[in-house]
Amino acid sequence: MSSDTDIDLKALALEMRGNIIKMNCHAGSGHPGGALSSVEMLTYLFFKEMNFGPNNALDNDRDRFILSKGHGCMSLYAALAKKGFFDEEEFKHLRHIDSMLQGHPDRVKTPGVEFNSGSLGQGFSFSLGCALAGKRRGSDGRIYALLGDGELNEGQVWEGLMFGAHYKLDNIVALVDYNKLQSDDLNSNITALEPLMDKFSAFGWHAIEIDGHNFDEIAAALAEARTVQGKPTIILAHTVKGKGISYMEGVPKWHGSLAPQGEERSQALRECGLEGLD
Template sequence: RPEFALGHSCLALYAALAQKGFFDKKEFRKLRKVNGILQGHPDRLKTPGIEFNSGSLGQGFSFALGCALGGKLNKKSFRVYTLLGDGELNEGQVWEGFMFGAFHKLDNIVVIIDNNGLQSDDLNTNVTALEPITEKLKAFSWHVIEINGHDFREIANALEWSKTIKGKPTVILAHTIKGKGVSFMENNPKWHGSLAPQGEERIIAFKECGLEDIKI
C-alpha cells in the first residue's frame, strides 16, 4: 500500500484520519493538550493512523526518501508520497533530499509542494526567495508537474502521470492560495498558525465555506 509522510499541517491529516474512522472525532476536544492523542506534531505512538513522527521542517521528506529507497532495495511495488510547504524549502535538509532522491533514481516517490507564496510570518519573497522554483527542481533532476492545487481533477491526473515516470523522482508543484475560500484569510500570513476564528469571523468563515457552524 502507499506510504504518506507529513509533519506540519498535521491537523488536516487528523481530520482525514477521523473521517476514515481511525479515532473518535471527540478527540478533537483535546487537540494539542497534554492528555490528548492529537498533538501539534504527529506521533505514531499516540495517534492511530500516523506512521511517522516528525519535528522540525523537512523531516517528513527524509523519512519518505528512506522508505522509497528501502522499497527499491527490497524490490517492493509500493509508492511513497510526501507533502511539503513552499516555506519548508528554506530548510537545507530538503535540498539534500532532492539530491538524494535524484541520485538514487527514486521513481517510486512523489513530492507534492503546496506553493502558496507564504510561510509562518511573511511572504516567501521577504524571507528567502525560492523562484525560479521550477527550474531549480529540474536542475536537481526531478520530473516536475505544475498544477492548480485547488483542482482535484488536476491533482488526480498528476498523481496518475507520476506513475509513468521512470528513472527519476517526481515533484508536483501545486499552485495554491493560502486560506482560499475565506476572504479575510486569503494570502494573509497572519492566519498561518493562528487560532481558529471566533465570533463574527467564525460565522463569516463558515458561511463562505458553505458550512453550518459545527460543534464537536
C-alpha cells in the same frame, strides 16, 4: 490506485475544511492557513489515490503519506478520522493534555500518522528512506510526501533532492503546497525560492506544475508520476493559504498559531456549511 467508486471529492473537501475549523476552534490555536491550502491534495490522495487505511496500516507494502509540513496537521487529522483511524470526537482534544492529537504529528500517539514531523525538512528525508527501503524490497507501495513552500528554505530538503535523484526513486512523489506565504511574510520577502521548476529539474526530478485546488490537475499529475521511470517526481502545486475561508485567504496571520473567535468563528463555520461547533 484510483477507485472506481464515484466519490464526491468537492463534498469531501468541504467536510475536511469544516473539521479543520472545528478542531482549530476546540484547540484555540494551531495552523489553519497551511492546513486549508492542502485540503484538495489530501482529499485526493486519501480517498482516490492511495492504498492506505486502517485495514492495511501495518502492511509494509501499503502506500504511505508523510506530512513533512507537520504544522498543517489539522488536514491530516481530518483525513485520518474520515478514513476511520480514530473517532471525530478526538478533534475536541487537539492540542490539549492527554490527547492523541498533538500540536504536530506523532506516530506513536496517533493511528495512521507515519512520522513525527514538525521540524521542517525531516519528513521529506524520512519519505526518501521509505522509498529506498521499498525499492530494495521490490515493494509496489508508493510514497507521497507533502512539503510546504517555506520548508524549501531548509538545506536538508536540497540534500534530499540530490539523494532521491541519485537513487532513482521513482516510487516517491513529493508535493509542494505552494501557497506563497510562510510564518513571517510572503516567501518572496524571506529568501530567493524561485525559479522552483528549474531548480527541481536541475536537481534531477521530474517536475510538474499544477493548480493544487483543482482535482483534475491533481489526478493528472499523480497519474503522470506513475509513468515516470528512473527518477522521482515533484509536483509544484499552486495554492491559496487559508483556502475556503474568505477572510483567511492570502492573509499571513492565519499561518498560525491561532484560531478564529467570535463572529469570525461563526463565519468560518458557515462557509464550511456548518451551523456551529458540536
